[in-house]
Amino acid sequence: MWFGVLCAKLSPLGLASETFEETLGLLAARLAEIEELERFIRENGRSYTTTTAQGDVMCRPYPEVAMLNEARRHAQSLAAEFGLTPASIGRVGRQQKGQSDENPWGAFGG
Template identity: 30%
Template sequence: NEHEPKPPSGVPPTPKHFDKQGKYWFKRMADELDAIGVMSQLDARALELLVEAYTEYRHHCDTLEVEGYTYRTETQSGDVLIKAHPAAIMKADAWKRLRAMLGEFGMTPASRSKVNAKGPDAVDPLTEFMNARD
């Protein structure tokens, strides 16, 4: 879109409320996105949501690795039930949010082709052809 607003590019400041892991991933992802020309100062909040979803997802993965995906419990009558660990459900929810945010930044193979990276101004071949005809 040639009339699209052009916000200032560059890596936004890391949110102060992030823990050590959040700060690491914010900086790393921001640098990676900036290197391919899709990061701007206005993307700070969207990147913050992406990093929050990612760190939450990793936290649930770590919990499940230690505690397992299921747990046993007994009913009042003594029957044994095997239930899904609550972290498994939270992990699935975090994955949905993470996947959506990865797509917004073109960080999956399928979504990468839909993101326009800022690159050097290229000449549009159709415009060049039409101008040559005049």
């Protein structure tokens, strides 16, 4: 799903290209991972309580919280590579005149 969304957003910029397939795939995978981790946190909360060996109750964050933070940082970095953040849009080159706006992946990408 995310791969198609990204291709649709990047096509008008001339950046939905087979040249960037791996990076687009990685960004799509990270966005899907973020969805899964956010779902886990919504359902379970950000932390849990546990009892230490000494019998004290301790609150700990789920590992998914750190995983989500890392996935978000990586996704933002990858999105910036394609000009998908406000600060990066001006740094990304646009399609040259005469190049096709067609999605090279056809139904797979959209």
